Amino acid sequence: MPLNLDTVIDRHATGSKKWSQYPADVLPMWVADMDFPVAPVIIEALQKRLEHPMLGYCVAQDSLRQTLVEHLWSAYGWRVEPQELIFLPGVMPGVNMALNALVRPGKPVIVQTPNYSPLLLCAANWSLPRVDLPFSADANGEYHTDIAALKKALPGAGAFVMSNPHNPLGKVFSREELQQIGDACLANDTLIISDEIHADILFDGRKHTPIASLSPELARRTITLMSASKAYNIAGLKTAFAIVQDPELRHRFNSGRLDMVDSVNAMGLEATQVAYAQGGEWLAQVQAYLQANRNYLADALKTRFPGIQMHLPQSTYLAWLDCSGLGLVNPQKFFLEKAKVALSAGPEFGEDCKQYVRLNFGCPRPLLEEGLARMERSLQGL
Known part of the structure; x- marks a missing residue:
């Protein structure tokens, strides 16, 4: 309709x-x-859920994990296993978890500029130095990653934090550009933290590419953060998920909760399930x-x-x-x-x-x- x-x-x-x-x-x-x-399908599902009178602590059910596995494959051709999903109350809690748990003190965090304000500020939350990497613009006004500058900044860096698709530029990274970024990070054993919250809203027939989907090597060094919140307008339900495919990295990442990043909203889990399955x-x-x-x-x-x-x-x-x-x-x-x-x-x-x-x-x-x-x-x- x-x-x-x-x-x-x-x-x-x-x-x-x-x-x-x-x-x-x-x-x-x-x-x-x-x-x-x-x-409407999300509203209906939430109303149905509220017919049950209990709203205690919740965990993601197997059906939600399977829905997301199927979505990641159908949308991006990315093969993910159910246990590689970690549910969070937001993307930014995940970014901060990763920095706290996986970046050693004193190691710089590289962030492209301009960028979403919380991504610019997150390194300072953990007293980590920040290195700004400005985008370059060509004659047509297209924004590009300065790969030479990135390679120069990467040695000794603890993490490269990216926004893909990019906020505020509205930029969709090509596979080629992502591969260049990924190769440079791999050459320096630099962790990639990728905020992909806008992955479901692209124009003119474009397709989103998760950087971790490019190769098993990149998957092992990437924390990918996604949510239905932007595309389906359910940000107030405070639900997101991380994809961490390396078991050791996943364990270390999860240890960064430190009782600061709590369990996920019961209604948010329900809405996320329905969004990706029926929305x-x-x-x-x-x-x-x-x-x-x-x-x-x-x-x-x-x-x-x-x-x-x-x-x-x-x-x-x-x-x-x-x-x-x-x-x-x-x-x-x-x-x-x-x-x-x-x-x-x-x-x-x-x-x-x-x-x-x-x-x-x-x-x-x-x-x-x-x-x-x-x-x-x-x-x-x-």
């Missing part, structure tokens, strides 16, 4: 972080949380809608915002906007105060990103249109 994703649903007074962060007259287009209703049709429609929103945004920027540049996102529902042509000191503050539109501030993603903002287009088209109209009016007279 076709979805009606144009309907705007009021999220005020629901405890929504996205809609509670700013006053009611501000249109929030910042945090990576879509303004679409959850797939494909819903996701296909949402993905098509997101791609249309992306294209609408790109056309609007070209025709109505000559001072803003955007490289077309290949993945995610997040647009990385270069506002340097507007001549503003602080674009995020300007649009918040003058347009009443809340965007993510560029410096959250890297020190050299003061002229950037990140815009979430994962919303009904009327909200996207309203946000752009407000931004356009705020720029009149500049």
Whole structure:
């Protein structure tokens, strides 16, 4: 059945972080949380689960493990065994578990920039030095990993932390680029920690490639972190999973819980099962809608915002906007105060990103249109 994703649903007074962060007259287009209703099949499954009156501590059932094994094979051609899955309350707890358990004190952590703020900050959580690896851009505005710089930075490094697909750039890594990254890490025996939370949202027929799926050697040196939370809009259920294929690495990784990373939400496990087993049709429609929103945004920027540049996102529902042509000191503050539109501030993603903002287009088209109209009016007279 076709979805009606144009309907705007009021999220005020629901405890929504996205809609509670700013006053009611501000249109929030910042945090990576879509303004679409959850797939009906997931809602139905949660309602059915609540017919049972017990909500105690839960563990993943064999059926969920098998569903994920089948999903990883059908989506990516990646053969994973059920025992190689570790369930977590979020991707970032997994990243921090890995750094704490697997990286020796004093060893640098390499992170590409710009990048998702918690990935930039996680090394400091464990007093580990961070090495920034800026992306390079070609004449077409495509972002690429500087392999030569990576090889120079890797000797002695404890981990390479990546976002694949990339947030905020919306970049989908090619198999060739991932292989180059993987080969460089293997040559230096460097652990790879790969945040692949946006793996299910790609545009223009692209396919996601988990870096660990490229070879058994890479699988043995990689912690892969995934979740249904972004694609299926269930982030509030706090459920994710790690794929760790080497038994020793898996044991050491799990030891990093230290009673800080607890068991997983009972409803989150239920929702994850149903999302990957039955949510494909819903996701296909949402993905098509997101791609249309992306294209609408790109056309609007070209025709109505000559001072803003955007490289077309290949993945995610997040647009990385270069506002340097507007001549503003602080674009995020300007649009918040003058347009009443809340965007993510560029410096959250890297020190050299003061002229950037990140815009979430994962919303009904009327909200996207309203946000752009407000931004356009705020720029009149500049």
